[in-house]
Amino acid sequence: MGKHPNDLEVELIHPWLRQSHIVLDLGCGQTGKNSIRLAKMCGYVVGVDHKIPSTPMKNVTWIQQDVRACTKKLRPDTMFHFVQARLLLQSLPKEDALAMLRALAGHVRTGGRVYVLTWFQQPSGSFPTHRRTPEGDFEPWTFYRSDEIISTFPDWRVVWEEESKHFGKGRHTGEFHNFFATAVILERPRP
Numbered sequence: 001m002g003k004h005p006n007d008l009e010v011e012l013i014h015p016w017l018r019q020s021h022i023v024l025d026l027g028c029g030q031t032g033k034n035s036i037r038l039a040k041m042c043g044y045v046v047g048v049d050h051k052i053p054s055t056p057m058k059n060v061t062w063i064q065q066d067v068r069a070c071t072k073k074l075r076p077d078t079m080f081h082f083v084q085a086r087l088l089l090q091s092l093p094k095e096d097a098l099a100m101l102r103a104l105a106g107h108v109r110t111g112g113r114v115y116v117l118t119w120f121q122q123p124s125g126s127f128p129t130h131r132r133t134p135e136g137d138f139e140p141w142t143f144y145r146s147d148e149i150i151s152t153f154p155d156w157r158v159v160w161e162e163e164s165k166h167f168g169k170g171r172h173t174g175e176f177h178n179f180f181a182t183a184v185i186l187e188r189p190r191p
């Protein structure tokens with residue numbers, strides 16, 4: 001039994017965020033609910049997804065595109081205080097996901113943080129064993145161990161690391177019950 005993502009976020013992420021912070025929410029989802037929550041705590045949020053909310057918000061920019069391409073569009077001097085990839089990486093081929101994180105590491109300020117929440121194992125129950133890609137194909141989900149995420153950010157401080165077999169029945173999306181997750185929070189060290 002591990003820490004539920006909601007608790008992790010409330011205890012370890014939200015208190016750390018500041019009104020001056022600039023945040024990147026990768027795979028923000030069509031409702032953008034996590035970006036909207038972050039926008040109440042931070043100065044500015046960029047939410048990227050294939051499907052973005054239609055409602056504009058004054059301190060959020062929604063960008064509709066493949067997350068894997070977003071690093072190519074960032075100016076070299078664009079720096080974030082906080083980057084989150086929440087329930088996104090399980091949808092990507094591992095080499096693409098880790099390459100994207102590696103590229104993003106260069107866009108995190110010193111002392112800034114990266115939060116990854118993804119799957120280390122197929123959730124139980126009726127969840128489908130294959131995902132439908134944006135192109136409509138079926139592909140297997142991708143699973144990650146926490147050390148695979150951590151080793152993508154060499155020398156960063158590990159703030160939190162967890163591989164949890166059960167985050168709690170029905171507390172996540174309601175789509176499935178047992179949530180087999182890898183959760184990692186990393187901090188870019190100060191020189």
Ligand SMILES: C[S@@+](CC[C@H](N)C(=O)[O-])C[C@H]1O[C@@H](n2cnc3c(N)ncnc32)[C@H](O)[C@@H]1O
Pocket residue numbers: 026027028029030034048049050051065066067068085086087088091092
């Ligand atoms: C399970 S939802 C998670 C949404 C939100 N981050 C959350 O935690 O509730 C996964 C999201 O990732 C998006 N996604 C998956 N692969 C993507 C890709 N290659 N580029 C952009 N968005 C992607 C999907 O469109 C979907 O909105």
